[in-house]
Amino acid sequence: MSNPSIQELQTGLASASVHPEQPWLLLQEGVTSPWAALVASLQRALQRLLPWVVPVGLIVVWQIASSLGWLSTRVLPAPLDVIRAAWTLAVSGELWVHVKVSAGRALAGLAIGGGLGLLLGLLTGSVRFFETLLDSTIQMVRNIPALALIPLVILWFGIDETAKLFLISVSVFFPIYLNTFHGIRNVDPGLIEMGRTYGLSRWALYREIILPGALSSILVGLRFSLGLMWVILIVAETISAQAGIGYLTMNAREFLQTDIVLVGILLYALLGKLADVFAKGLERYWLRWHPGYQTAGH
Amino acid sequence: MTQSSNTGKTGNPGGVRLEIRGLTKRYGQREVLHNAELTIEPGQFVAIVGRSGCGKSTLLRLVAGLEKASAGSIVVDAKPLDGLSDDTRIMFQDARLLPWKRVIDNVALGLPPAQRSAAADVLGRVGLGDRGTEWPARLSGGQRQRVSLARALVHNPRLLLLDEPLGALDALTRIEMHRLIEGLWQASGFTALLVTHDVQEAVALADRVILIEDGRIALDETIALARPRAHGDAGFAALEKRILDRVLQRPQLEPVPVDTSWPGLPAHGLRWAV
Numbered sequence: 111m112s113n114p115s116i117q118e119l120q121t122g123l124a125s126a127s128v129h130p131e132q133p134w135l136l137l138q139e140g141v142t143s144p145w146a147a148l149v150a151s152l153q154r155a156l157q158r159l160l161p162w163v164v165p166v167g168l169i170v171v172w173q174i175a176s177s178l179g180w181l182s183t184r185v186l187p188a189p190l191d192v193i194r195a196a197w198t199l200a201v202s203g204e205l206w207v208h209v210k211v212s213a214g215r216a217l218a219g220l221a222i223g224g225g226l227g228l229l230l231g232l233l234t235g236s237v238r239f240f241e242t243l244l245d246s247t248i249q250m251v252r253n254i255p256a257l258a259l260i261p262l263v264i265l266w267f268g269i270d271e272t273a274k275l276f277l278i279s280v281s282v283f284f285p286i287y288l289n290t291f292h293g294i295r296n297v298d299p300g301l302i303e304m305g306r307t308y309g310l311s312r313w314a315l316y317r318e319i320i321l322p323g324a325l326s327s328i329l330v331g332l333r334f335s336l337g338l339m340w341v342i343l344i345v346a347e348t349i350s351a352q353a354g355i356g357y358l359t360m361n362a363r364e365f366l367q368t369d370i371v372l373v374g375i376l377l378y379a380l381l382g383k384l385a386d387v388f389a390k391g392l393e394r395y396w397l398r399w400h401p402g403y404q405t406a407g408h
Numbered sequence: 409m410t411q412s413s414n415t416g417k418t419g420n421p422g423g424v425r426l427e428i429r430g431l432t433k434r435y436g437q438r439e440v441l442h443n444a445e446l447t448i449e450p451g452q453f454v455a456i457v458g459r460s461g462c463g464k465s466t467l468l469r470l471v472a473g474l475e476k477a478s479a480g481s482i483v484v485d486a487k488p489l490d491g492l493s494d495d496t497r498i499m500f501q502d503a504r505l506l507p508w509k510r511v512i513d514n515v516a517l518g519l520p521p522a523q524r525s526a527a528a529d530v531l532g533r534v535g536l537g538d539r540g541t542e543w544p545a546r547l548s549g550g551q552r553q554r555v556s557l558a559r560a561l562v563h564n565p566r567l568l569l570l571d572e573p574l575g576a577l578d579a580l581t582r583i584e585m586h587r588l589i590e591g592l593w594q595a596s597g598f599t600a601l602l603v604t605h606d607v608q609e610a611v612a613l614a615d616r617v618i619l620i621e622d623g624r625i626a627l628d629e630t631i632a633l634a635r636p637r638a639h640g641d642a643g644f645a646a647l648e649k650r651i652l653d654r655v656l657q658r659p660q661l662e663p664v665p666v667d668t669s670w671p672g673l674p675a676h677g678l679r680w681a682v
Contacts (some may be wrong), residue, residue, distance in 0.1 A: 304504040307472060308518040308559070309494055318517065322508040399508040399543045 187369035195369035212354040219278025227283040231290025256281035274346040285334035293327025336385040423451040423599030430480035442623040455610035458620040497565035501572040503552035505544040512540035530558040550581035570602040
């Protein structure tokens with residue numbers, strides 16, 4: 111208390127390290143020494159680590175169970191074996207070949223199905239005639255699960271690439287179509303009327319008002335489609351394939367290489383996550399005007 | 409020849425002359441506007457007041473060219489109005505800014521690229537010169553209406569239609585907006601048509617206050633007060649009271665026979681809940 115300025119400084123330091131959402135983590139009374147500040151930052155670090163305790167613990171238990179022979183490698187390979195398998199595949203270059211083939215299939219299917227969904231959604235959303243002509247048909251077809259088509263698709267296209275592309279395209283079409291259609295229909299009519307009174311041409315009206323207004327809904331459709339895209343890809347690749355992650359895992363299954371099967375599963379998870387991060391990035395960029403996507407602070 | 413160049417948009421930045429002749433608008437069986445007659449001189453500021461649903465907004469939408477009249481005509485500068493006009497701009501009740509465009513791009517909406525610099529000028533004139541790069545979601549209600557005003561004025565309209573643009577603002581912001589609109593109107597000389605339910609606003613801004621009642625023009629009052637007008641002024645208060653009393657006067661309705669077969673409230677019991 112003899113030197114209030116130093117005390118103020120310390121209190122200031124300590125309160126700066128308070129967790130912004132959980133200020134109660136710090137006891138205000140003890141904060142007079144650097145020691146307390148250290149304890150506080152340790153507490154903070156622990157808070158950060160807490161969510162990781164369970165997953166890391168599980169992996170450790172899994173590794174121990176495998177090493178001690180409690181868990182057969184036929185059921186689950188040890189985590190270290192999975193990492194080793196992934197490393198070997200990566201070094202040999204085999205991994206990238208399969209990832210490239212799978213990602214190529216998924217993206218080609220998305221481009222075809224999603225592109226058609228977007229175009230038709232824009233068409234039926236904007237022109238009453240095309241809604242009457244096409245929408246009820248599309249709604250009927252929508253109820254057929256894409257996977258139920260597999261036998262027919264194999265008859266039509268064989269077990270080639272075309273079959274896989276077709277399945278992915280069909281399944282990503284509907285989420286994008288539906289959300290584009292509804293996005294366009296839900297554009298504030300007041301804004302469209304305003305645009306007309308401000309002399310915008312039809313095309314300018316579309317570009318400046320209707321498309322941006324429908325964009326958040328279209329992006330929701332895209333995220334749905336990306337989720338579906340990977341699911342259908344996995345099924346399509348297990349039908350039969352000469353390359354791709356599905357081929358890698360099915361092949362490994364034949365030889366009881368559970369470590370490679372697990373690598374394949376984790377790859378699918380990773381690719382799915384990447385696609386979602388990408389879609390979220392698009393949302394954050396394109397919808398940066400939206401208060402819901404603005405990060406607090408600037 | 410000089411006549412045509414005078415009425416051209418860039419040739420004459422002043423206001424239009426507006427003649428409304430026997431204007432009637434029906435939606436199905438319901439007549440919203442009945443045989444309205446009104447002449448507005450170039451550069452005049454006219455306020456239309458009335459209760460909600462009296463037909464005042466319909467009149468504005470007809471003048472804007474957003475709707476077609478059932479009968480009668482609107483003549484702008486001796487030419488019959490046909491649809492939307494480049495000389496006319498509307499300021500809507502809800503500012504109707506595009507949330508995905510920055511403030512400056514909202515103001516520049518519909519401007520040719522060569523005139524985009526004008527947007528920044530006008531934004532400065534409404535006092536928001538430094539907010540051009542903001543998203544509309546970050547602005548207050550009053551600021552949004554100022555952007556909306558700038559967006560209308562950047563086209564140098566010769567007829568500005570204001571559809572209750574200040575209805576959702578607080579009293580202080582509204583008085584500020586009155587001064588702003590009055591100043592810009594005096595500087596540009598456009599003809600202004602303001603629809604409002606606020607009699608005080610009408611008296612503060614307009615040269616003429618028109619009351620519409622049940623689709624008919626019921627009152628046409630010239631406001632000869634000097635500008636700028638002080639709200640506390642005795643002449644102001646007297647005029648405001650007179651018009652307000654007239655607005656609040658029970659419209660002369662034909663007696664409605666009470667339907668005895670209906671056991672609920674009698675029809676005349678509901679009359680006051682308009």
